[in-house]
Amino acid sequence: xxxxxxxxxxxxxxxxxxxxxxxxxxxxxxxxxxxxxxxxxxxxxxxxxxxxxxxxxxxxxxxxxxxxxxxxx
Numbered sequence: 001x002x003x004x005x006x007x008x009x010x011x012x013x014x015x016x017x018x019x020x021x022x023x024x025x026x027x028x029x030x031x032x033x034x035x036x037x038x039x040x041x042x043x044x045x046x047x048x049x050x051x052x053x054x055x056x057x058x059x060x061x062x063x064x065x066x067x068x069x070x071x072x073x
Contacts (some may be wrong), residue, residue: 003060005068015057024054033044 019068027049031042054061 008060009064011060015060020053
């Protein structure tokens with residue numbers, strides 16, 4: 001079952017406001033547990049995790065920034 005445009009907008013907001021900060025805290029915590037590697041390794045991990053978090057949510061975020069479709073209410 002596909003989500004409506006309105007539902008996708010709501011889920012995108014929930015993911016960005018609640019889920020992303022939790023993911024950032026988890027990533028920082030994990031890197032602190034492994035005793036803060038060198039700057040370049042740490043940067044690579046943060047960039048990798050920054051891309052990785054969005055992959056499962058691509059279908060939700062796709063088209064959210066555009067005008068709503070005409071048949072959506």
